[in-house]
Amino acid sequence: MNNFNFYSPTEFVFGKGRENDAGKYVKKYGGKKVLIHFGGQSAQKSGLLDRVKASLENEGIPYKELGGVKPNPRDSLVYKGIELCRNEDIDFILAVGGGSVIDSAKAIAMGAVYDGDFWDFYSGKQPEKALPVATVLTIAAAGSEGSGDSVITKEDGMLKRGAGSDVLRPRFSIMDPELTQTLPAYQTACGATDIMAHVFERYFTNTTEVEITDRLCEAVLLTMVKETPRVIADPNNYQARANIMWAGTVAHTNIVGVGREQDWNSHGIEHELSALYDCAHGAGLAVIMPAWMEFVYKHNVMRFCQMATRVFGCQMDFENPESTALAGIKAFRSFLHSIGMPINFDELGAKREDIPALVEKFGLGDGRTGGFVHLSSEDVAKIYNIAADAQL
Ligand code: NZQ
Numbered sequence: 001m002n003n004f005n006f007y008s009p010t011e012f013v014f015g016k017g018r019e020n021d022a023g024k025y026v027k028k029y030g031g032k033k034v035l036i037h038f039g040g041q042s043a044q045k046s047g048l049l050d051r052v053k054a055s056l057e058n059e060g061i062p063y064k065e066l067g068g069v070k071p072n073p074r075d076s077l078v079y080k081g082i083e084l085c086r087n088e089d090i091d092f093i094l095a096v097g098g099g100s101v102i103d104s105a106k107a108i109a110m111g112a113v114y115d116g117d118f119w120d121f122y123s124g125k126q127p128e129k130a131l132p133v134a135t136v137l138t139i140a141a142a143g144s145e146g147s148g149d150s151v152i153t154k155e156d157g158m159l160k161r162g163a164g165s166d167v168l169r170p171r172f173s174i175m176d177p178e179l180t181q182t183l184p185a186y187q188t189a190c191g192a193t194d195i196m197a198h199v200f201e202r203y204f205t206n207t208t209e210v211e212i213t214d215r216l217c218e219a220v221l222l223t224m225v226k227e228t229p230r231v232i233a234d235p236n237n238y239q240a241r242a243n244i245m246w247a248g249t250v251a252h253t254n255i256v257g258v259g260r261e262q263d264w265n266s267h268g269i270e271h272e273l274s275a276l277y278d279c280a281h282g283a284g285l286a287v288i289m290p291a292w293m294e295f296v297y298k299h300n301v302m303r304f305c306q307m308a309t310r311v312f313g314c315q316m317d318f319e320n321p322e323s324t325a326l327a328g329i330k331a332f333r334s335f336l337h338s339i340g341m342p343i344n345f346d347e348l349g350a351k352r353e354d355i356p357a358l359v360e361k362f363g364l365g366d367g368r369t370g371g372f373v374h375l376s377s378e379d380v381a382k383i384y385n386i387a388a389d390a391q392l
């Protein structure tokens, strides 16, 4: 196992009705004037926003509001938020929504206390500080409620890029599984796919002797395979929603990934799809991740056999391990299809003729990237091609 630090300072406040305590937790973490940041309609329609505002008012904490975050959040609203924070002396940002809202809040938090352009942090610069961010999570998916990451799209050129730093980890995250019951089945499934992808990015590693994280990864994956069909069949199944919500956090705080090399190419390759077509990140991953697996499995056939047998219950064929590895990948793609995810370019709304442009934007040039298998631009093009044609 490799050396590691694990720092996860977020206080997770989990369960029914916990959003009514948002004001108390803002007070606990020192917020004096809050920016409530939210998305399109869901938090308003459900009455969640009113409940959060009431909880701040109960604590006598003044706030300003900035809504309108779109899925695949854009830089233009981030600039607006930064200006608002500066003009109004905001000292605490409360994100009410999903990964997009939380990521936009994190970007504003960095930009508000930085003299330069916040985009510097999405171009490789490390932030030294940020305003404190907290979340009221409404979708189990990106894991941003526990992560130090943020992904923003720059409208000029539609570049989707990430920033990462422990200063972005939320002070607290309120997680009420009941809030996720209003999600359309498609969004629920996109979230489930993203959660599984966050585990697979860590599971496929060249580091050996990582039994504890292997087994933690498999626990999250098995939970998702069991619970996702239950919530698709019954959106109001609180217990299944609760298990999925916590799985989403566990998948991405990095507790399942410490001490091991990680890959992350599927995410990079997907981000070009959600940047170009504005598709949901999880839907893009459903198309890319099995294609990536088919391209790289020969690098460590036995690791793919481990996934196939332990997660998808495939029979191990010791005479022909490759067939077991491929059966596992097939089972993963069939699972994604069964929960309503697209499995190829057509179903996603992507176009084969865009592949050269996608590869170009991925921006590897002559370099290579990835922790499990180092891919070249040519390899990335091959993965897009496998994804374009994929069938069950
Ligand atoms: O805008 P509203 O009306 O709220 O609708 C949202 C949005 O349309 C809706 N929604 C959210 N909660 C709901 C709900 N609808 C009904 N009931 C609810 N309770 O769902 C839609 C998608 O929301 P979004 O926030 O975009 O979803 P998600 O959490 O999947 O976030 C996706 C973004 O996170 C990034 C992705 O790239 C993408 O931009 N990621 C962030 C990561 C991180 N910060 O650590 C890691 C991930 O790998 C990912 O890249």
Ligand code: ZN
Pocket (backbone or CB within 6 Å): 142, 194, 197, 198, 267, 281
């Ligand atoms: Zn993701």
